Amino acid sequence: MAGKIDARLAELGIVLPSPPSPAANYVPTVRTGSLLVCSGQVSAAPGGQAVKGKLGAELTLEQGQEAARICAINLIAQAKAALGDLDKIKRCVRLGGFINSTPTFAQLPLVMNGASDLMVEIFGDAGRHARTTVGVAELPSDAAVEVEAIFEVS
Amino acid sequence: MAGKIDARLAELGIVLPSPPSPAANYVPTVRTGSLLVCSGQVSAAPGGQAVKGKLGAELTLEQGQEAARICAINLIAQAKAALGDLDKIKRCVRLGGFINSTPTFAQLPLVMNGASDLMVEIFGDAGRHARTTVGVAELPSDAAVEVEAIFEVS
Amino acid sequence: MAGKIDARLAELGIVLPSPPSPAANYVPTVRTGSLLVCSGQVSAAPGGQAVKGKLGAELTLEQGQEAARICAINLIAQAKAALGDLDKIKRCVRLGGFINSTPTFAQLPLVMNGASDLMVEIFGDAGRHARTTVGVAELPSDAAVEVEAIFEVS
Numbered sequence: 001m002a003g004k005i006d007a008r009l010a011e012l013g014i015v016l017p018s019p020p021s022p023a024a025n026y027v028p029t030v031r032t033g034s035l036l037v038c039s040g041q042v043s044a045a046p047g048g049q050a051v052k053g054k055l056g057a058e059l060t061l062e063q064g065q066e067a068a069r070i071c072a073i074n075l076i077a078q079a080k081a082a083l084g085d086l087d088k089i090k091r092c093v094r095l096g097g098f099i100n101s102t103p104t105f106a107q108l109p110l111v112m113n114g115a116s117d118l119m120v121e122i123f124g125d126a127g128r129h130a131r132t133t134v135g136v137a138e139l140p141s142d143a144a145v146e147v148e149a150i151f152e153v154s
Numbered sequence: 155m156a157g158k159i160d161a162r163l164a165e166l167g168i169v170l171p172s173p174p175s176p177a178a179n180y181v182p183t184v185r186t187g188s189l190l191v192c193s194g195q196v197s198a199a200p201g202g203q204a205v206k207g208k209l210g211a212e213l214t215l216e217q218g219q220e221a222a223r224i225c226a227i228n229l230i231a232q233a234k235a236a237l238g239d240l241d242k243i244k245r246c247v248r249l250g251g252f253i254n255s256t257p258t259f260a261q262l263p264l265v266m267n268g269a270s271d272l273m274v275e276i277f278g279d280a281g282r283h284a285r286t287t288v289g290v291a292e293l294p295s296d297a298a299v300e301v302e303a304i305f306e307v308s
Numbered sequence: 309m310a311g312k313i314d315a316r317l318a319e320l321g322i323v324l325p326s327p328p329s330p331a332a333n334y335v336p337t338v339r340t341g342s343l344l345v346c347s348g349q350v351s352a353a354p355g356g357q358a359v360k361g362k363l364g365a366e367l368t369l370e371q372g373q374e375a376a377r378i379c380a381i382n383l384i385a386q387a388k389a390a391l392g393d394l395d396k397i398k399r400c401v402r403l404g405g406f407i408n409s410t411p412t413f414a415q416l417p418l419v420m421n422g423a424s425d426l427m428v429e430i431f432g433d434a435g436r437h438a439r440t441t442v443g444v445a446e447l448p449s450d451a452a453v454e455v456e457a458i459f460e461v462s
Contacts, residue, residue, distance in 0.1 A: 024417060025424040026439040030401045032460045033342060034187060037402050040440030054411070056292075093184045094191050098442045102411075103208070103256075106296040109178060116179040131180040132194030132302045134252045135292030138364075138443030142414040148440045152186045188341060210446075247338045248345050257362070257410075260450040263332060270333040285334040286348030286456045288406045289446030306340045 005086035008122055009076075019077040020046045029082040034090075036082060036151040040098070041074035042143035043067035051144040055135070056105025059144055068097065068114030071147035076122065079151055091152040092119045092129040098146040101135030108133045115147045159240035162276055163230075173231040174200045183236040190236060190243075190305040194252070195228035196297035197221035205298040209289070210259025213298055222251065222268030225301035229269075230276065233305055245306040246273045246283040252300040255289030262287045269301045313394035316430055317384075327385040328354045337390040344390060344397075344459040348406070349382035350451035351375035359452040363443070364413025367452055376405065376422030379455035384430065387459055399460040400427045400437040406454045409443030416441045423455045 002010070009016065022028060022039065030037045043066075044050035051067035053059045059067075072095075080086050097112040099105075112133040119127035129149075139146050156164070163170065176182060176193065184191045197220075198204035205221035207213045213221075226249075234240050251266040253259075266287040273281035283303075293300050310318070317324065330336060330347065338345045351374075352358035359375035361367045367375075380403075388394050405420035407413075420441040427435035437457075447454050 022439070024421045025428045025436065026403070027436045028438070030399065030436075030438045032399065032401045032458075037438045037458075039438040040442070091184065091186065093186050095180070096440065098440075101292045103291050103445070104296075105292055106294065108292065108294045113178045120179040128179065128181045128184075130182070130184045130191045130193040130302075131176070132250065132252075132300065133294060134194070134290045134300060136442045137257070137291045137411045137445045138409045138413055138416065140414065140417045140441060142412075146440065146442060148438075150186075150191075245338065245340065247340050249334070255446045257445045258450075259446055260448065262446065263448045267332045274333040282333065282335045282338075284336070284338045284345045284347040284456075285330070286404065286406075286454065287448060288348070288444045288454060291411070291445045304340075304345075 003085050003087040012121060016077040016080055017046045019081045020074060028078040034152055036079060036153045038075050038078050038149040040146045040148040041071045042140055043070045043145045044143060045070055052142045053144055054100050054102055055111060056102030061107060061110055064111035064144055065114035067144035068112055069118050071145050072115035072118040075147060075149045083153060088153045089151050090154055092123060092127050093150040093152050094130045096148040097133040098139060099135045100139045100144050105135060108135050157239050157241040166275060170231040170234055171200045173235045174228060182232040188306055190233060190307045192229050192232055192303040194300045194302040195225045196294055197224045197299045198297060199224055206296045207298055208254050208256055209265060210256030215261060215264055218265035218298055219268030221298035222266055223272050225299050226269035226272040229301060229303045237307060242307045243305050244308055246277060246281050247304040247306050248284045250302040251287040252293060253289045254293045254298050259289060262289050311393050311395040320429060324385040324388055325354045327389045328382060336386040342460055344387060344461045346383050346386055346457040348454045348456040349379045350448055351378045351453045352451060353378055360450045361452055362408050362410055363419060364410030369415060369418055372419035372452055373422035375452035376420055377426050379453050380423035380426040383457045391461060396461045397459050398462055400431060400435050401458040401460050402438045404456040405441040406447060407443045408447045408452050413443060416443050
């Protein structure tokens with residue numbers, strides 16, 4: 001029996017990937033109290049497409065937005081693995097967005113919208129989050145985008 | 155009837171701006187439990203001055219400090235909009251400071267002091283916070299500084 | 309009477325430094341509810357070795373890992389100063405790792421493992437944390453690595 005959020009994902013045509021495993025001594029999520037703290041997820045779908053490179057250089061704005069969207073899907077896949085049921089998510093509290101950028105690429109919020117929009121498409125008003133977006137010198141495996149999240153959960 | 159923190163702001167000659175609205179699918183603040191999580195605020199006063207550019211290049215240390223102070227004022231304006239009454243702030247828990255920097259500008263903490271000092275001027279000991287300061291490749295709209303915050307609230 | 313974690317530190321041959329004092333209007337740690345929020349610690353042992361410079365330029369991967377390990381030791385020293393007894397740590401919830409990098413150094417997770425591995429060596433399963441790792445343009449005093457932490461405490 002699929003939950004409401006599973007149904008919404010199906011409606012949007014989103015298939016959650018098997019969530020990527022951390023390659024080291026950390027874990028994808030930690031629950032503390034009512035918060036689910038999620039490790040930064042990069043713009044690489046496990047076994048699928050990876051968006052690598054820098055905004056302001058080889059990537060277009062649209063590619064950056066798609067990269068941010070992949071990060072958000074990975075975050076939701078991690079939350080599903082941790083919670084079992086995505087309907088336990090009461091609120092997306094915060095997204096932190098790190099964009100792999102040249103020192104002159106200032107359209108960072110437009111890139112990050114790829115992640116923010118997805119959260120609202122899926123969770124509605126409960127997907128509206130606090131957000132910090134910055135452009136960084138480099139990301140793991142030269143990923144284009146990395147996004148971390150905190151969810152309030154029941 | 156103004157609260158204690160409103161009175162302190164007046165004493166310091168600080169007029170809070172109308173808080174900037176996010177231009178996308180996110181919100182300025184999210185409350186979860188006793189925490190108010192605030193989106194990163196950049197060094198642009200709504201309808202007013204904006205401090206743009208990089209530390210280590212076109213900006214002086216003093217301009218960077220002023221930029222950090224503007225971010226902190228924007229954070230307090232957002233907290234006021236969320237809480238109604240700034241006296242509900244029990245503690246500034248954490249500031250995250252992102253400085254738009256060249257790869258050789260290492261005086262980042264001195265820049266961030268513009269935000270930290272303001273929190274202590276306004277809230278006294280309750281303004282003393284944990285802090286992380288880093289220099290990043292670029293910030294939204296080429297802002298000089300971006301600061302995010304977590305407050306403990308009643 | 310030393311606690312269990314103190315005994316484990318001794319077993320690993322780790323001597324905690326006197327924790328570095330913030331040089332400004334912030335504090336090393338803030339407790340809010342069951343969370344201990346720790347300020348970013350850079351790769352400089354107080355009165356001892358400092359690892360400075362950029363990964364991808366003058367520093368080797370091994371030097372970066374050692375830098376991340378120093379940050380983690382500083383975080384534990386700060387937690388000890390705040391809590392008195394490290395056995396009060398129930399879980400390392402999250403580490404945020406900022407690596408001073410050139411724009412092409414993508415082995416950032418391997419650097420950050422220096423911090424993550426130490427947490428697990430010391431706290432065992434309770435040391436497994438959520439993690440975000442990014443490469444930044446510059447860090448305070450040109451430190452090679454800066455790591456921040458959130459612990460769940462009793």
